[in-house]
Amino acid sequence: MNSLEEIAQAVLSCTACPLHQGRTRAVPGEGPANAELMFIGEGPGFQEDRQGRPFVGPAGQFLEGLLSSIGMTRDQVFIANMVKCRPPNNREPLPAEVAECSRYLERQIQLVNPRLIITLGRISLARFFPGESISRVRGKLREKDGRDVYPVMHPAAALHRQELRSAIIQDFQGIPAALEQARQRSPAPQVAPPPVPEDEKPPEQLSLF
Ligand code: URA
Numbered sequence: 001m002n003s004l005e006e007i008a009q010a011v012l013s014c015t016a017c018p019l020h021q022g023r024t025r026a027v028p029g030e031g032p033a034n035a036e037l038m039f040i041g042e043g044p045g046f047q048e049d050r051q052g053r054p055f056v057g058p059a060g061q062f063l064e065g066l067l068s069s070i071g072m073t074r075d076q077v078f079i080a081n082m083v084k085c086r087p088p089n090n091r092e093p094l095p096a097e098v099a100e101c102s103r104y105l106e107r108q109i110q111l112v113n114p115r116l117i118i119t120l121g122r123i124s125l126a127r128f129f130p131g132e133s134i135s136r137v138r139g140k141l142r143e144k145d146g147r148d149v150y151p152v153m154h155p156a157a158a159l160h161r162q163e164l165r166s167a168i169i170q171d172f173q174g175i176p177a178a179l180e181q182a183r184q185r186s187p188a189p190q191v192a193p194p195p196v197p198e199d200e201k202p203p204e205q206l207s208l209f
Pocket of ligand 1 (some may be wrong): 041045053055087156
């Protein structure tokens with residue numbers, strides 16, 4: 001899979017785990033190939049399964065509001081999920097399903113190569129920090145295998161509980177600073193300086209011998 005398009009095509013015809021049997025549409029994920037921010041959720045819900053796009057239901061509306069609170073829109077970021085097909089009745093994906101589906105997410109991470117990964121909820125947190133508790137690490141920039149990761153709660157969990165809602169709003173406020181820190185940690189590759197035009201070159205030293 002050498003492009004995001006190839007990954008999406010592979011996801012759409014994937015039958016690697018039993019989740020494909022219950023899907024209406026697989027949800028590969030979407031966003032610019034050069035996005036600086038990648039959000040990783042859990043898996044498609046009812047609306048996502050119908051539309052084939054990530055975060056388009058109530059959790060998605062909340063996510064868009066959170067993005068707008070930091071001056072961003074969803075088309076500026078890459079949005080992916082741990083599993084690309086909806087688990088039955090929105091149950092959590094099983095470890096075996098996550099493992100089978102990881103080939104797609106891992107390749108998406110490699111190709112997009114985001115500056116900062118935002119994990120949404122426990123399941124995607126576990127991809128980077130297995131066994132870590134979300135309440136301990138949320139809203140803090142951490143590094144894992146050379147990648148900058150900023151865990152937040154899942155917007156669906158925070159949607160209807162006021163105290164969690166304030167927490168996730170607060171965590172999103174920290175994203176611009178985390179992104180800036182991530183940029184400084186791994187600066188963009190230096191572009192070679194343009195060649196000096198001939199007539200601006202210093203005169204060559206004349207040799208007397
Ligand atoms: N919840 C997720 O984790 N992912 C989606 O795409 C939608 C809801």
